[in-house]
Amino acid sequence: MTSIAVADLAVTLDRNPVLRGVSCEAASGRWLALIGPNGAGKSTLIRAAAGLLPYQGTVLIGGADAAALSARDRARTVAYVPQEPVLPPDMTVAQYVLLGRTPYVGYLGAPGRRDRARADAALERLDVARFAQRRLARMSGGERQRVVLARALASEPTVLLLDEPTSMLDVGHQQQVLELVDELRRDGGLTVLSTLHDLTAAGQYADALVLLHEGRVVAAGPPSAVLTAGLIESVYAASVAVSVGEDGRPTVAPVRRGPADGATQPAG
Amino acid sequence: MRSRTRSRAPSRERAALRYPRSVRRLGAFGLAAAFLAAATLVAAFVGAADLNPLATAAALLDKVPFVALPSSMSPLDRAVLFQIRLPRVVLGALVGGLLALAGAGYQGVFRNPLVDSGLLGASAGAGLGATLAIVDLGRAGPGVVPVAAFVGSLAGVAAAYLTGAVASRTMLGDGVATLLLAGIAVGSFLTAVQTLLLQRSAQDIQAVYSWLLGSLSAASWQQVTEILPYAAVSSVVILLHGRHLDVLAVGDEEARALGLRPGLVRLIVIAACALAAASAVAVSGLIGFVGIVVPHVARRLAGPSYPSVLPLSLLIGAGFLVLADTLARTVLSPAELPIGVVTALIGAPAFVWVLRGTRSAST
Numbered sequence: 001m002t003s004i005a006v007a008d009l010a011v012t013l014d015r016n017p018v019l020r021g022v023s024c025e026a027a028s029g030r031w032l033a034l035i036g037p038n039g040a041g042k043s044t045l046i047r048a049a050a051g052l053l054p055y056q057g058t059v060l061i062g063g064a065d066a067a068a069l070s071a072r073d074r075a076r077t078v079a080y081v082p083q084e085p086v087l088p089p090d091m092t093v094a095q096y097v098l099l100g101r102t103p104y105v106g107y108l109g110a111p112g113r114r115d116r117a118r119a120d121a122a123l124e125r126l127d128v129a130r131f132a133q134r135r136l137a138r139m140s141g142g143e144r145q146r147v148v149l150a151r152a153l154a155s156e157p158t159v160l161l162l163d164e165p166t167s168m169l170d171v172g173h174q175q176q177v178l179e180l181v182d183e184l185r186r187d188g189g190l191t192v193l194s195t196l197h198d199l200t201a202a203g204q205y206a207d208a209l210v211l212l213h214e215g216r217v218v219a220a221g222p223p224s225a226v227l228t229a230g231l232i233e234s235v236y237a238a239s240v241a242v243s244v245g246e247d248g249r250p251t252v253a254p255v256r257r258g259p260a261d262g263a264t265q266p267a268g
Numbered sequence: 269m270r271s272r273t274r275s276r277a278p279s280r281e282r283a284a285l286r287y288p289r290s291v292r293r294l295g296a297f298g299l300a301a302a303f304l305a306a307a308t309l310v311a312a313f314v315g316a317a318d319l320n321p322l323a324t325a326a327a328l329l330d331k332v333p334f335v336a337l338p339s340s341m342s343p344l345d346r347a348v349l350f351q352i353r354l355p356r357v358v359l360g361a362l363v364g365g366l367l368a369l370a371g372a373g374y375q376g377v378f379r380n381p382l383v384d385s386g387l388l389g390a391s392a393g394a395g396l397g398a399t400l401a402i403v404d405l406g407r408a409g410p411g412v413v414p415v416a417a418f419v420g421s422l423a424g425v426a427a428a429y430l431t432g433a434v435a436s437r438t439m440l441g442d443g444v445a446t447l448l449l450a451g452i453a454v455g456s457f458l459t460a461v462q463t464l465l466l467q468r469s470a471q472d473i474q475a476v477y478s479w480l481l482g483s484l485s486a487a488s489w490q491q492v493t494e495i496l497p498y499a500a501v502s503s504v505v506i507l508l509h510g511r512h513l514d515v516l517a518v519g520d521e522e523a524r525a526l527g528l529r530p531g532l533v534r535l536i537v538i539a540a541c542a543l544a545a546a547s548a549v550a551v552s553g554l555i556g557f558v559g560i561v562v563p564h565v566a567r568r569l570a571g572p573s574y575p576s577v578l579p580l581s582l583l584i585g586a587g588f589l590v591l592a593d594t595l596a597r598t599v600l601s602p603a604e605l606p607i608g609v610v611t612a613l614i615g616a617p618a619f620v621w622v623l624r625g626t627r628s629a630s631t
Contacts, residue, residue: 075526085522088572091514102526102527103526103527108508
């Protein structure tokens with residue numbers, strides 16, 4: 001069963017077409033990564049899937065038309081983590097994670113015992129329970145990302161929409177966050193739709209990739225089919241070397257174009 | 269990551285983690301309530317007619333349901349307490365509470381700690397309304413001025429909101445910054461019209477000026493009952509939206525992703541804050557600084573969560589204005605200081621102190 005799918009999606013922002021005729025889907029419990037150069041429309045696709053932008057076409061969540069869902073029902077199913085989440089500096093970690101329960105609290109209601117229990121479980125699942133009373137301003141970059149994921153998890157979603165979850169992190173924390181998302185996906189049956197600008201990370205973690213360029217899908221499929229030197233060179237105008245590991249997952253390394261200083265010149 | 273220790277904190281330990289915060293919250297409410305009670309008592313027995321503090325307290329407690337206390341007060345003192353002092357204290361508490369609550373609400377809606385209850389053309393509209401009433405309708409009687417200020421204040425906010433909505437081309441959309449800027453533009457425009465009016469009828473400048481600086485000297489039980497319905501409705505609506513203001517703190521987009529409708533929440537809270545501020549302004553004139561200082565004090569006491577900040581602002585604002593008014597009518601007795609002058613004189617240094625504390629707490 002597909003957990004989230006978009007069909008023939010078109011988005012126009014300020015009269016500029018940003019996405020045109022995009023279709024892709026992520027099966028339940030899978031990780032679909034959107035890749036493509038800056039301005040290809042990756043974030044726009046994530047935001048349209050989260051219901052934050054007007055779009056033409058169809059977004060299906062768990063097989064149902066997302067347009068027919070109420071905002072609250074959608075928020076219970078789909079959790080969205082933007083590239084740069086707003087973290088109110090004086091709010092505590094516990095208060096922030098409890099915000100994830102918003103779609104379950106009635107308009108004039110207050111979070112109840114069950115909501116606190118779910119928020120606590122999310123805090124513990126992401127190993128940030130010991131920071132519960134710490135102010136968000138005092139959390140480091142890697143800890144923040146875990147807190148944001150805890151808030152997303154507190155909504156008990158089936159689909160996790162992540163816009164560049166690792167863009168602000170060093171390589172070690174990037175890896176930690178990606179491993180964590182992968183763990184959540186495997187343990188909890190979460191479906192992940194994310195943008196990832198790091199092609200190697202996309203190749204290592206995603207089950208399937210969609211390569212976007214100028215608002216259209218250029219290639220889609222398993223990482224080994226999408227991450228080819230030829231495709232990357234034509235879309236990114238970059239010079240790369242792609243090597244495929246034993247697990248069949250490709251890694252992509254940029255390669256310097258001009259000869260390096262002091263490099264051996266070919267005899268000629 | 270996989271090798272990290274999965275510490276499952278036992279529930280007792282988790283409860284202990286929460287404990288200090290709920291104690292802090294309770295303590296903050298206790299402190300605020302005690303402050304308001306003390307301010308009320310002091311305001312009741314201090315003044316031109318010297319009332320005995322103990323007898324005053326007894327006479328006040330006697331009015332509490334199920335409490336019967338014999339009071340040694342003379343009939344004259346009783347009349348002073350219940351017909352002169354008390355309406356003024358209650359009106360001051362209402363006005364201060366409403367101004368502080370509206371300020372806190374606006375700060376939440378606009379995610380901006382610098383805005384206050386006079387925002388969005390509210391003060392400028394009230395000023396223009398009162399000026400119109402004094403200049404053109406003054407002969408019709410003093411009862412017109414509060415109504416004109418009330419209507420002017422609401423009209424000022426409505427004009428600012430509509431201007432902002434037209435400028436950002438959405439009635440319920442984003443555009444917090446556009447709305448604030450529209451408020452500044454509308455406010456400047458209304459103030460310019462008011463200045464023009466005043467300049468053309470110089471004989472009214474004194475009356476308008478003393479209204480602008482704020483005063484509770486005309487307080488009566490009638491004024492209390494007149495603004496009570498508006499005060500009650502607006503306060504209840506604002507207090508019910510504390511949780512929504514916490515969600516809005518993560519920004520419109522994430523709030524929408526959490527299933528909230530930020531534009532709708534903003535419209536409701538702005539309307540309620542405008543009503544609260546307008547009812548306060550109608551009976552007191554323009555009183556600055558309460559709406560901006562008090563919410564910061566509330567945050568210092570109980571943290572930034574709006575379900576605590578809003579009711580605390582109401583209590584502290586009420587106590588603060590009762591005290592300020594007591595100073596206003598006693599310092600130069602029998603003359604009175606404008607209460608807006610007193611709130612600014614106390615408020616400005618207090619604000620600096622609060623900001624300093626905030627700064628050291630965050631580093």
